[in-house]
Amino acid sequence: MTYKILIVDDEPILLKGLKYSLEQESYQIETAEDGKEALKKATEDIFDLIILDLMLPEIDGLEVCKKIREQSMVPIIMLTAKGEDTSKILGLEYGADDYLTKPFNILELKARIKAIFRRVQNTEHVSPTSVIKIEDFTINTLGRKVIFRNEEINLTAKEFDLLLLLTSNPGKIYSREELLEIIWGYEYFGDLRTVDVHVRRLREKIEKNSSQPEYILTKWGVGYYFRAK
DSSP states (O other): OOOEEEEEOSOHHHHHHHHHHHHTTTOEEEEESSHHHHHHHHHHSOOSEEEEESSOSSSOHHHHHHHHHTTOOOOEEEEEOOOOHHHHHHHHHTTOSEEEESSOOHHHHHHHHHHHHHHHHHHHTSOTTOEEEETTEEEETTTTEEEETTEEEOOOHHHHHHHHHHHHSTTOOBOHHHHHHHHSOOSSOOOTHHHHHHHHHHHHHHOSSTTSOSSEEEETTTEEEEOOO
16 A cells, blocks of 8 residues: 655755655655645645644644644654754644654654554454443544544644554553554654643543543553543
8 A cells, every 4th residue: 555645844955855755765756835725725635634734834733734634634743953842742632643753763764653543444454343331432443533422533644643642542551652662653652742632632522521530540650541431
């Protein structure tokens, strides 16, 4: 299977370099140099992954990410030249699955892309009858759909993977390091706040009161777990 990736960046040299490098991995690459063009392509075509720069002309990356999330759960890796932590966290809050700070190593980007697609491939080989029912959740692992209290909820790729892992192992406590390795597939030490942001976003979608969660609980000093009543 050939994966199709949209790369959005306003630096022509970087854009050309990324396009060339990722095409060597047999990915099909489309590019855009501003937010307006990115939204047009993301709306008119189907992509398996979007690599999105934060600072863009016309429409900034955060707004592009937000608008894409209104209609698609496609995995998004956000690029940022800013060093401020708030920029990174904002990208995750707006629905990005991951981020890289410029300048970055192309091998690191490739590793993260492969981790995302590896999880997609694993999902594709799940039996069509593979459905998990626990508490108020019905999780279709093939269609990657979640029904919560008789209503479908929209989750990003990483939010779905996180919920699937925790509900498949109720009561098992996972440290942030373990979740980073299992869900994101990092083979290096990543930013643990990535896990915290995704847990918070997931709680906001499934908990009646995210500050007093019923399902995804925190074992202070240890990690997170799903509580089955």
